[in-house]
Amino acid sequence: MAGAQFLVVLNTSIVNVALPAIGQDLELTPTGLAWIVNAYLIAFGALLPLGGRLTDLLGHRTAFMAGLLVFAVGSLAAGISSDAGTLIAARAVQGTGAALLSPASLAILLAHWAPGPGRGKALGIWGAASAAGGAAGVLLSGVLTSTLGWWAIFAISALLAVPALVATPLLLDRSKSKGKRSARLDVPGALTVTAGLTLLVYGLGAKDAAPLLGLVLPAAGLLLLSALMPIERRAKDPLLPPALLRNRSVVTGNLLMLLLGAIWVATFFFLPLYQQKILNYSPLEAGLTQLPLAAALMAASWAAGRLRGTLLPGLIVLAAGLLWLARLPVDGAFLPDLLGPSLLIGAGLGLAFVPLTALGIEGAEPRHAGIAGGLINTSRQVGGALGLAILTTLAAPAAGRAAPELATLAYGYRRALVAAALIALLAAAGAGIHLLRGRNRGTTAEPALPGSS
DSSP: OHHHHHHHHHHHHTTTTTHHHHHHHHTOOHHHHHHHHHHHHHHHHHHHHHHHHHHHHHBHHHHHHHHHHHHHHHHHHHHTOOSHHHHHHHHHHHHHHHHHHHHHHHHHHHHHSOTTHHHHHHHHHHHHHHHHHHHHHHHHHHHHHHHTOTTHHHHHHHHHHHHHHHHHHHHSOGGGSBOOTTOOOOHHHHHHHHHHHHHHHHHHHTTTTOHHHHHHHHHHHHHHHHTHHHHHHHOSSOSSOHHHHTOHHHHHHHHHHHHHHHHHHHHHHHHHHIIIIISOOOHHHHHHHTHHHHHHHHHHHHHHTTOSSOHHHHHHHHHHHHHHHTTOOTTOOIIIIIHHHHHHHHHHHHHHHHHHHHHHHTTOOGGGHHHHHHHHHHHHHHHHHHHHHHHHHHHHHHHTSSSOOHHHHHHHHHHHHHHHHHHHHHHHHHHHHHHHHHHHTTSOSSOOOTTOO
């Protein structure tokens, strides 16, 4: 399960260092480059609720293997793409596979480890695998882009999926992942949530190229999403069970994960661009210098699986790291200007991610494990797509010109990083309110991960 999560996050970060090379090869603008990232995030985020529901209906192991297969096909197609349109479409296929893969892996984890010390440690390892995927993504992207070319970053994902496909039927107990065969798929709910999320995120991403679409499509998406609850109340087997959405922990966890996802994706998008376009790093140097951030993220995720009360401190540390990074000068150097903020950002992301995942699945019934896992991952991916669409707009006035001066280009990136820090502070305020309400009710509000101290 850690391997599956590693693959999913790997493909969120592996394109970032390669973006300048892809843009030069395929003649893409900065807005076009954002779609190499967003095509994956939109398909992933929009289809995750459906993927979570299919996980519960088909069985965790079946959904997991189907997601792996689709993911591998999309990765192979991306690797052999010769134009921007094909590459973006292949990235969407990757995202479709990930939308099955990610909730199935979390549901399998919950099914195989009952509440107790084992589940807490498993969640910590699962969270650390996300960080490992981010670390491997930036490193592999730099190494492969510098040696073989950007196509190799997608080919490696297809290769890594093969051993997971072989190992799955050998290692996973089918009896613990049976589907609910008597239930029916909520087709109206699935179509509504998928179309609504797609229109919302796509519209925001298209607003620079087509301002009218940037207004009409998000409005249509919000209108569709607002109709979801009435549809779900009438459904015999709803895609999003109303009881799940009435759970305070589930709602709070998903709202805060939406904000964290915006920060996560934007940070790994802007930092490599800053390093290569402003500091003149090679792809390999950009990958290597992001390893401290990824290592801090891994260590903090592992620790968060064993400790309590890491959510609020993590978000505050994250905001501090982003504000520090936003001061990066045009002539900056790694040790005095990059290392410190990188360590803070990595630690903050890890300390917040694991408790938010636990908060988002707390109280979900076992039969809803797949959809609960799909929902918390939806929030992260949709938050990432929304955040990237908004923050690239903040950077666009400086970055959109044909050949902006370095100082002007850097100003746009700094503005986006400051906005990301403000989002982190907003999430910290929301986490603080949730914790205060929990204390007033005589609870801890933030779930104690089983096995934590």
